[in-house]
Amino acid sequence: xAKELKNLTKRSDNYSKWYNELVVKADLAxxxxxxxxxxxxxxxxxxWEKLQHELDxxxxxxGVQNAYFPLLIPKSFFGREAEHVEGFAxxxxxxxxxxxxxxxxxxxxxxxxxxxxxxxxxxRPTSETIVWNSFKNWIQSYRDLPVLVNQWCxxxxxxxxxxxxxxxxxxxxxxxxxxxxxxxxxxDRAKLMLKVYADFVEQFMAIxxxxxxxxxxERFAGALDTYTIEAIMQDGKALQSGTSHFLGQNFGKAFDxxxxxxxxxxxYAWATxxxxxxxxxxxxxMTHSDDNGLVLPPRLAPIQVVIxxxxxxxxDLELIRQKISPIIERLEGMNISxxxxxxDKRRPGFKFAEYELKGIPVRLALGARDLENxxxxxxxxDTLEKETIGFDGICEHIASLLSDIQxxxxxxxxxxxxxxxxxxxxxxxxxxxxxxxxxxxxPWDGTPETESRIKEETQATIRCIPYGVxxxxxxxxxxxxxxxxxxxxxxxxx
Amino acid sequence: xAKELKNLTKRSDNYSKWYNELVVKADLAxxxxxxxxxxxxxxxxxxWEKLQHELDxxxxxxGVQNAYFPLLIPKSFFGREAEHVEGFAxxxxxxxxxxxxxxxxxxxxxxxxxxxxxxxxxxRPTSETIVWNSFKNWIQSYRDLPVLVNQWCxxxxxxxxxxxxxxxxxxxxxxxxxxxxxxxxxxDRAKLMLKVYADFVEQFMAIxxxxxxxxxxERFAGALDTYTIEAIMQDGKALQSGTSHFLGQNFGKAFDxxxxxxxxxxxYAWATxxxxxxxxxxxxxMTHSDDNGLVLPPRLAPIQVVIxxxxxxxxDLELIRQKISPIIERLEGMNISxxxxxxDKRRPGFKFAEYELKGIPVRLALGARDLENxxxxxxxxDTLEKETIGFDGICEHIASLLSDIQxxxxxxxxxxxxxxxxxxxxxxxxxxxxxxxxxxxxPWDGTPETESRIKEETQATIRCIPYGVxxxxxxxxxxxxxxxxxxxxxxxxx
Numbered sequence: 010x011a012k013e014l015k016n017l018t019k020r021s022d023n024y025s026k027w028y029n030e031l032v033v034k035a036d037l038a039x040x041x042x043x044x045x046x047x048x049x050x051x052x053x054x055x056x057w058e059k060l061q062h063e064l065d066x067x068x069x070x071x072g073v074q075n076a077y078f079p080l081l082i083p084k085s086f087f088g089r090e091a092e093h094v095e096g097f098a099x100x101x102x103x104x105x106x107x108x109x110x111x112x113x114x115x116x117x118x119x120x121x122x123x124x125x126x127x128x129x130x131x132x133r134p135t136s137e138t139i140v141w142n143s144f145k146n147w148i149q150s151y152r153d154l155p156v157l158v159n160q161w162c163x164x165x166x167x168x169x170x171x172x173x174x175x176x177x178x179x180x181x182x183x184x185x186x187x188x189x190x191x192x193x194x195x196x197d198r199a200k201l202m203l204k205v206y207a208d209f210v211e212q213f214m215a216i217x218x219x220x221x222x223x224x225x226x227e228r229f230a231g232a233l234d235t236y237t238i239e240a241i242m243q244d245g246k247a248l249q250s251g252t253s254h255f256l257g258q259n260f261g262k263a264f265d266x267x268x269x270x271x272x273x274x275x276x277y278a279w280a281t282x283x284x285x286x287x288x289x290x291x292x293x294x295m296t297h298s299d300d301n302g303l304v305l306p307p308r309l310a311p312i313q314v315v316i317x318x319x320x321x322x323x324x325d326l327e328l329i330r331q332k333i334s335p336i337i338e339r340l341e342g343m344n345i346s347x348x349x350x351x352x353d354k355r356r357p358g359f360k361f362a363e364y365e366l367k368g369i370p371v372r373l374a375l376g377a378r379d380l381e382n383x384x385x386x387x388x389x390x391d392t393l394e395k396e397t398i399g400f401d402g403i404c405e406h407i408a409s410l411l412s413d414i415q416x417x418x419x420x421x422x423x424x425x426x427x428x429x430x431x432x433x434x435x436x437x438x439x440x441x442x443x444x445x446x447x448x449x450x451x452p453w454d455g456t457p458e459t460e461s462r463i464k465e466e467t468q469a470t471i472r473c474i475p476y477g478v479x480x481x482x483x484x485x486x487x488x489x490x491x492x493x494x495x496x497x498x499x500x501x502x503x
Numbered sequence: 504x505a506k507e508l509k510n511l512t513k514r515s516d517n518y519s520k521w522y523n524e525l526v527v528k529a530d531l532a533x534x535x536x537x538x539x540x541x542x543x544x545x546x547x548x549x550x551w552e553k554l555q556h557e558l559d560x561x562x563x564x565x566g567v568q569n570a571y572f573p574l575l576i577p578k579s580f581f582g583r584e585a586e587h588v589e590g591f592a593x594x595x596x597x598x599x600x601x602x603x604x605x606x607x608x609x610x611x612x613x614x615x616x617x618x619x620x621x622x623x624x625x626x627r628p629t630s631e632t633i634v635w636n637s638f639k640n641w642i643q644s645y646r647d648l649p650v651l652v653n654q655w656c657x658x659x660x661x662x663x664x665x666x667x668x669x670x671x672x673x674x675x676x677x678x679x680x681x682x683x684x685x686x687x688x689x690x691d692r693a694k695l696m697l698k699v700y701a702d703f704v705e706q707f708m709a710i711x712x713x714x715x716x717x718x719x720x721e722r723f724a725g726a727l728d729t730y731t732i733e734a735i736m737q738d739g740k741a742l743q744s745g746t747s748h749f750l751g752q753n754f755g756k757a758f759d760x761x762x763x764x765x766x767x768x769x770x771y772a773w774a775t776x777x778x779x780x781x782x783x784x785x786x787x788x789m790t791h792s793d794d795n796g797l798v799l800p801p802r803l804a805p806i807q808v809v810i811x812x813x814x815x816x817x818x819d820l821e822l823i824r825q826k827i828s829p830i831i832e833r834l835e836g837m838n839i840s841x842x843x844x845x846x847d848k849r850r851p852g853f854k855f856a857e858y859e860l861k862g863i864p865v866r867l868a869l870g871a872r873d874l875e876n877x878x879x880x881x882x883x884x885d886t887l888e889k890e891t892i893g894f895d896g897i898c899e900h901i902a903s904l905l906s907d908i909q910x911x912x913x914x915x916x917x918x919x920x921x922x923x924x925x926x927x928x929x930x931x932x933x934x935x936x937x938x939x940x941x942x943x944x945x946p947w948d949g950t951p952e953t954e955s956r957i958k959e960e961t962q963a964t965i966r967c968i969p970y971g972v973x974x975x976x977x978x979x980x981x982x983x984x985x986x987x988x989x990x991x992x993x994x995x996x997x
Contacts, residue, residue, distance in 0.1 A: 080657055084603065107661040109593075
C-alpha cells in the first residue's frame, strides 16, 4: 500500500479531517500562501473542467450565451441596491491604489501613495450590479428581451473561516444573469435554472438533491425568492449546491433598466441570477468517497479506465502492450478515457493504491499469467469488487460497467438521503437527534424569530421549504407552538 | 442596408476609427464603466470560446494540464525577482482593505479603515511569482519534472491608454508555466509553445505570422529569451500575437525551487512561461475584416452558415422550412453550425447587412422563385460573391466552400504580409517609408542605444530577430554605421 493512502484518516474517526486530507492527498487542491485562497491542482481542475463543460452545454440548450463582465466594481454601483450592499459589504476585497514603487529609504516595495484611486473598486463578490449597469445599454424595447447571459469567472468574498472547495476567499463559479419583460417569465426562468442544476447534479455528479425555496432570512441579498438544491453529505450535514434567484425589479430599478413594452408603456425589466461554484467539488467528494479515497462518477472522471501492466522484463511489457493496444483504441473510439500506466519507477501495488485514492472508476490489471489464459483482472472502484474476465466483448463490458457504477453510486447516495430525512414535530426530540445529522421535516410558523431561535440553539438552519413534500395538515410549530405555515427542511450545513 | 452598417467608417478614411466602431457595431465588446475595462459581449465571447477550445486541445496534445492559481499575489512575492517587479510594479491594482461599511455621518458606503490588510495584495498582472511559490512544494526530485501547467484566467495591468481587445486594464488570457530539470529541455519547451501558437494562429485564425526572438530590451521582465509571433495588420503595423519565454533559473532561484537530480545533486529548476490573450481578437478583426464589417475564418466562426428565408406569408415560410430542414440537419451532422433566421420582425435586407457585419462566412437566401426552380442563392463573405446553385450536393458544396474561404483569407493575408516585408539598410529611406507602415528587415548592431534611437525618432521598434531570414552578409547598421550583428524586423506596432 502506498504511504499516502495508509495515512488517510478514517471517516468514522474524524470526517472533517478525512475530507481535508483527501483533497490534498488525491491532488485535487491545496492551500495557497494567500489568505483563504486555494490552488486547484491539475487533477482537481480536470474534474472541474468536465463539470463545467457539461453544465455549459445544458445552459446553452436553454438559450443562454456566455459573456464576460469586469472583475472590478466601482464602489458606488454597490450601494445602489440597499439589501445587496448590506449582504456583501462586510466581506469585500477593496482596490484603492494602482501602482507599487520602491521606497527610497528602505529600498522595499511599497504601495505608491501618489497612485490612490479617486473611487475605490471592489473585487466582484457577485456581478448583479455591474451586469445591470450594462443591461441599461442593451435593453430599450421588449424586442431586446429576454437577455440570457452567463459568465464563468472568479469571485471573491473575504470569508473568515475557509476550507478547500467548501468556502474559500476566491472561488470559481458561473453566474447567470437574465432580464425579462414580465414577472412570470423571470420567475419561470429562475425555476428552470434550478431544474437544470438539479438534473445536472443528479445525472452527472450522481448526487441526489432536495429542491425547494429558501426562507426570507436565507435569501440572496436583493432577491424576492431564492430557489435551492440541497444535498446531504455522509455526516448528515446539508450542502447547498446551487441557487437560482428571482430578483424582481430590484436591479432594474436600481440601475434604471426600463424598456418600452408592446403597449408602448415604459416598464422596469425583471431579473434572475443563478450560480454554482467550485463548492460542487466538495459535494462530489463528500457524497461518494470512502476510507480508501475518492469515488468519482464515471461521467465526470477525467480518467475512466486505468490499465496497470504487471511485468518483470521489457519483453513482458511489450507483449502486454501488444495485447492491450487495440483495446485502448476501441475504448477511446467509444469516448471512454483510458490511461495505460507503464511508468517503471513505481510498483503495481503503489499504482493500485494511488488509483483507488484518485477514484478512477475502473481498473484493469494484466500480467504474464493473464496473457497465457487470455484473461484480465477488472476492478470497480465503487464496490472494490474484482473479477477475472476474458477478452471477448471486453470493451462492451467496460462500457456497461461504467454505466452501472454511475447508476449504483447515485442509488447508494439516494438511499442514504431517503433514510436520513425524518419527520419531527417535537423540539426536544429535534435537539437531541440533530446531533447525529440528517434532514428534518418540521412544522414551522414562518417567522424569522423561530428560525433564529433554532439556529442559536442547535446550529441548524432552515435549508428550504422543499418541493414534493405535503404542505397540508401541518399542525403546530415545534418551537413556538403556534399554527405552522410550512413544513420546512431543517439541517446543519456546510 | 441596415443603419449601423451604413455608418461604419471606411478603413481608408480612418483605420483606427473603423476598428473601434466595428468592435462595437458587430457586438463583440464594449467599454465598461470601469476604467480601461471592457465587457465582452456574447458574440465576441463565442469567438473567444472557440479559439480557447481549439488552443486548449493543442496544449493538451503536448502534455500540458490546466490548473488554477490565486488572483491575488502578496506584495512581498513580487519583489523576489528584481527584473520582474521592475517590469510590473508601475501598473498594478493593489488591494489594501477587506471590508466596506456605511459611514455614520454621511450614510455613504466607505472603505472601513479598521479592515486594513497587514500585507497588501496585487491583482495578478501575470502569475510567475505565485506559481513558482507553489512549485517549491511540488518539486523535490527529477522524478517530479517536468511540470507542465496552464491556466485560463483574467489578469490586470493598469494601462493608461486602452483600446478594446488590444490593450485593456483587465484582459483574459492563458498563461502556461513549466518547470524542467535541464536548460535544454526548458529552451525546447519555450520554442515548442511558440510553434503551437504559430500553427494555431495560421491554421485556425488564418493569420500569417513572422516568428523570431525578441531583443533584450523587448524581453519579458525576468526572461533570458522571449520568442514571439508578429502579425501584420492592414495598416502595416505589427501586432505581437503570442510570446513564449525561457526564464532560465531566475524564478527557481527567487523561490528556492531545488530538486535532486539523477546524480543526487541539488539543482535549481529551469522555467518557461507563455501566453496569448484576448488581444488575439484584435488581430483577428484587423487582419481579415473589410468596410462591410467582420470577416471571420470559418474554423472560428460561431455561426458558419446563415439561412435567410424570403417570404410573404406564413405558408411560404412553411414551404421554405420544409425544403431547408433536412439540409440543416445534414449540415449539423457534418459539424457545420447553421442558423435559420426566421425572425419576422426584421426584413431580409436588414438581415443580409447584419450578417455581413458579423462576418458569417456563408449566407444562403431562399424565396418562392427558388422553390419553383429548385435553386438557392449562396454568398461567401470573404469575396461577397454570389451564385445560384441547385440542391444536389449542396451540403458538400457548402463544406468545400467553407474550407475554401479558410484557405483564401489566409492566402490573401499572406500575400499582404509578404508584399509588405522590405529589406532596408538606409536610415533616411527607412524614416520615410515607415510612415506608410510595413515590416522592415534592417541590419542592426545589436546595441540598445541604436534600438532606442530608432524608437524615439520613428516610433518603430525591433519586433524580433526573425527566423528564416538570412543572418549572413549583414553589412553595416543603418543607424550607427557599425558592423551589424543581426538582420532585425522593425515596425510600428499596436
